[in-house]
Amino acid sequence: EDKVVQSPLSLVVHEGDTVTLNCSYEVTNFRSLLWYKQEKKAPTFLFMLTSSGIEKKSGRLSSILDKKELFSILNITATQTGDSAIYLCAVEAITAGNKLTFGGGTRVLVKP
């Protein structure tokens, strides 16, 4: 059974700090790993990673995948209060359906 574990469960930082979120996974027929940000509603897409070692960046957010060690990290630099959210990691399998298996999420609270 596919499995995704995220750490830490939650963290509290102050504006301007850098945070690193971890995601480890076990999946058969891996296709991609995705990061989502969830505030009060639906998860919103951040990154899709398919290849090891290639960093994806979007503003202050960046992410990288290690397919050998089966993990990914999401970095947020110069955090702002608007970064407060739950960050979800999910893996997508090539098996029929391309359904996503999610981790439990990391709750990030950025204090002013």
Next chain:
Amino acid sequence: DTGVSQNPRHKITKRGQNVTFRCDPISEHNRLYWYRQTLGQGPEFLTYFQNEAQLEKSRLLSDRFSAERPKGSFSTLEIQRTEQGDSAMYLCASSFFQGLINNRLKLNYGYTFGSGTRLTVV
């Protein structure tokens, strides 16, 4: 296209009642997924459709749950004889899985979630 739309946004029901949720996917997407998310957890896969065919159902989907996508467009998720344990956020997502759009071959893209329906069973 305004994205994936779900209705209602919130539903409060008494235990034992039936409820039905609707999802309208992005129009050119041929795949539609239902997920359930309980407090403090990530979303869990329930079922998915390719066009009108329901191709996979999770073990989480008990006999009280049924989903349809009659014309390959919108989908409904019905829960019969609701229980308090059914209280959760029900998320719908859609994507395009390889095929032809305007006679051009497109590969997978665009896994987009709706805003969800929050169900509270009292």
